[in-house]
Amino acid sequence: MSKILVVEDEPMVAEVVERYLRRDGHDVTIVFDGQSAVEQFARERADLVILDLMLPRLDGSAVCRKIRATSDVPIIMLTARGDERDRLQGLELGADDYVTKPFSPREVAARVRAVLRRTTPVEGRERMLEFDRIQIDGARRSVTIEGRPVALTVREFDILYHLASNPSHVFSRDHIVASLWGDDFVGDASTVTVHVRRLREKIEADPARPRHVRTVWGVGYCFEP
Amino acid sequence: MSKILVVEDEPMVAEVVERYLRRDGHDVTIVFDGQSAVEQFARERADLVILDLMLPRLDGSAVCRKIRATSDVPIIMLTARGDERDRLQGLELGADDYVTKPFSPREVAARVRAVLRRTTPVEGRERMLEFDRIQIDGARRSVTIEGRPVALTVREFDILYHLASNPSHVFSRDHIVASLWGDDFVGDASTVTVHVRRLREKIEADPARPRHVRTVWGVGYCFEP
DNA sequence: CGCTTTCTTACGGAAGGCTTACGAGATTGG
């Protein structure tokens, strides 16, 4: 369903949380310290971040600030029990919710559901992605290339948006299918190929030699500004 | 948009809530105890009150009673977590909604939007939207196209106003239904289609090729000036 | 040069949107 980044230095805790989130159909990535969290988030945007406040290398509040600098992604904080200061700090930093330790994994899963329900229907794909030649407006679902508007279908737009939200990052066909169609999609991943073809037809000057939506042979596709 | 009185003795919490409400365009006043709340409300009526139950000098329930004695202003209660008695007491006292601590500021902002939508069906949306060809008067609920007045029904106007208040932004049918009919509307979202049809019949030069109320295939509708 | 991966094309089906018509409820005017 959604991509979730879990930042938690205690492996046991992380593992339990992961299991519960996967059971809800989410795509979970785990990192064990703050520095890795920031790097991972830069590499691949998550739909939601679960963030322990006490972390090695770079603590939770710093991570939160760094993430908030570039994204409105929902953040759920894990804080020590009843530490009022932690709580206030978390809220101030822009966390969307927080859970006090010790917590039950079920509670975390429930909060995740609640936060996602609150944040995904309205927000979500509404960021504006701007590059030299291409502008992609998530709210309008419109794309312009060198000022000229281009009409894309739903799938085409979703694929482009997904690729462009992480420029130069390579996404496999399977990953794209899972992200846009959902894990329960029965069909073939080759359908992505066709959509990419049609997408190139619309946005590339020379579709046979694509400049923006590149093929990485044996791996997948990536967007280059 | 609306004037909101926040009654919360914890300055940090109050500040965070304030920031989120201001972001939604509201005019926020903060007081830190119950006595001041009553005085402030008497001095200047608010459109909505956010009221902590635990307060110095005069507790939340007393404040609620005093306010209710003179006004039907919507009140959102902040109560301790899971304290069922607080909740019941709050509802009994005439609160319109309540949020349990610890809460996320986004949730509070969402509740505020929901309550305002519920309680101020006509007010609040009194902005004048002016474009080259179309003028939409939220206060008078009138529309003119190239100087000519056009008579719209309630639904038609609401849809047009909602779309036009965010030009070029795409709204899904479900979103429109939720915003105008309320979250608890049971009916079909396709009813929006019909209203849009009738709306176009009135405001578009060529309803078959709409210029202002555009269809974004697979997504929803958007207004273009 | 053979094998795998990707490209390209065409087509049938499915989904989404449009249009129309109708009955129930609300509103207005006599």
Next chain:
DNA sequence: CCAATCTCGTAAGCCTTCCGTAAGAAAGCG
């Protein structure tokens, strides 16, 4: 207080658009 009118929501049929699949061609890799 009743009748005429208006508005709203639903349903059904039609039409357009888009999507997924399959199959052969081309391209990249070892």
